[in-house]
Amino acid sequence: MIREIRGSDCQAVVALWNRCLTRDLTTEARFAAWLFADADFDTEHGKGAWVEESGGQIAGFVRAIRRELPNDRLGTESSLGWIPVVFVAPEHRRKGIGTELLEKALAWLRENGVEKVWVCGNSGSAPGYLFPGIDMDVYADAKGLFEKCGFVTDRQAVSMTTTLLDYDPEYHEQVARRGGAGEGITIETLSPASVMNFFTFLRTSFPGDWNTAARNKVKAGDFSRVLIAWNEGEVVGYCQWEDDGHFGPFGVAASMRGKGVGALLFLESCRRLKKTGAREVWFNWADPGAARFYGRLGLNSTRTFHVVRKDF
Numbered sequence: 576m577i578r579e580i581r582g583s584d585c586q587a588v589v590a591l592w593n594r595c596l597t598r599d600l601t602t603e604a605r606f607a608a609w610l611f612a613d614a615d616f617d618t619e620h621g622k623g624a625w626v627e628e629s630g631g632q633i634a635g636f637v638r639a640i641r642r643e644l645p646n647d648r649l650g651t652e653s654s655l656g657w658i659p660v661v662f663v664a665p666e667h668r669r670k671g672i673g674t675e676l677l678e679k680a681l682a683w684l685r686e687n688g689v690e691k692v693w694v695c696g697n698s699g700s701a702p703g704y705l706f707p708g709i710d711m712d713v714y715a716d717a718k719g720l721f722e723k724c725g726f727v728t729d730r731q732a733v734s735m736t737t738t739l740l741d742y743d744p745e746y747h748e749q750v751a752r753r754g755g756a757g758e759g760i761t762i763e764t765l766s767p768a769s770v771m772n773f774f775t776f777l778r779t780s781f782p783g784d785w786n787t788a789a790r791n792k793v794k795a796g797d798f799s800r801v802l803i804a805w806n807e808g809e810v811v812g813y814c815q816w817e818d819d820g821h822f823g824p825f826g827v828a829a830s831m832r833g834k835g836v837g838a839l840l841f842l843e844s845c846r847r848l849k850k851t852g853a854r855e856v857w858f859n860w861a862d863p864g865a866a867r868f869y870g871r872l873g874l875n876s877t878r879t880f881h882v883v884r885k886d887f
């Protein structure tokens with residue numbers, strides 16, 4: 576039986592999640608923050624998150640999202656839907672439960688006017704984000720399920736990392752600057768006086784949820800973990816990070832790409848991370864172009880994902 580989730584299912588769903596998503600474990604508190612406190616989740620009716628109940632036990636779960644609140648200036652993106660996760664208990668697999676859960680989620684999205692569904696999204700718009708798509712090393716069975724339900728692979732994405740212990744930003748900067756790249760670019764820490772220029776750049780170059788992430792940094796007073804790049808009096812790039820080495824979001828204006836701006840931003844972040852004691856720099860999601868950029872800077876991929884989509 577498929578039914579909407581209830582608050583009292585939390586413990587059982589999280590226990591099952593941790594049996595199924597072995598690379599992406601969670602806790603009840605994180606699950607409650609991710610689902611029950613998600614402003615796009617209908618806590619009154621539970622629509623958007625369904626469980627399969629079998630003999631009084633939870634045997635599967637799916638989450639589907641359509642936005643009720645605007646994604647910054649992009650609005651509610653009403654033709655788009657997202658499925659961040661689906662899983663079925665190992666002992667109940669290959670009985671059609673995954674298909675039923677996914678079809679339930681797809682029918683609900685379609686009834687609500689959605690025309691395109693992402694697992695799990697794009698830069699600037701990935702509500703409910705847990706991972707970029709299907710991790711092909713551990714969750715490859717899911718690819719068959721999504722294909723059966725009409726999804727196609729849009730692109731691959733990777734997670735990447737490098738140790739910072741012997742990482743040499745000076746060496747990589749010399750390489751990156753060959754041929755005059757990066758000339759005229761100034762990299763500096765975000766300051767209260769540059770916040771207006773910064774958000775003017777972000778709203779045009781990277782509309783969507785990166786603005787929200789940057790606003791949260793500024794609201795938290797966390798200026799020291801945001802760098803901006805200036806060229807001829809305009810902000811043309813930025814990056815932000817956390818002390819544990821989690822890097823990003825990170826972006827350069829389209830007209831300024833391929834000129835070394837991104838490398839200067841990334842390398843300066845690495846210098847600062849090293850000084851604050853981080854042992855590695857890492858991120859979960861790079862699309863193919865970005866992955867080539869990071870590969871040149873010595874990062875290695877740790878996970879490979881298929882980002883899949885379905886057009887109704």
Ligand SMILES: CC(C)(COP(=O)(O)OP(=O)(O)OC[C@H]1O[C@@H](n2cnc3c(N)ncnc32)[C@H](O)[C@@H]1OP(=O)(O)O)[C@@H](O)C(=O)NCCC(=O)NCCS
Pocket residue numbers: 595596659660661662663664667668669670671672673674675708709710713714715716717718719720721723
């Ligand atoms: C992916 C998952 C949800 C599928 O659940 P399920 O209940 O077994 O799905 P179904 O029985 O409806 O199978 C649907 C289709 O998926 C494909 N599939 C599922 N398991 C497969 C496997 N081991 N090998 C090949 N194809 C498989 C098949 O096409 C299958 O259709 P078929 O049985 O008619 O051939 C389940 O394997 C799971 O929970 N995996 C771990 C969590 C996970 O990967 N979640 C997705 C993260 S993005």
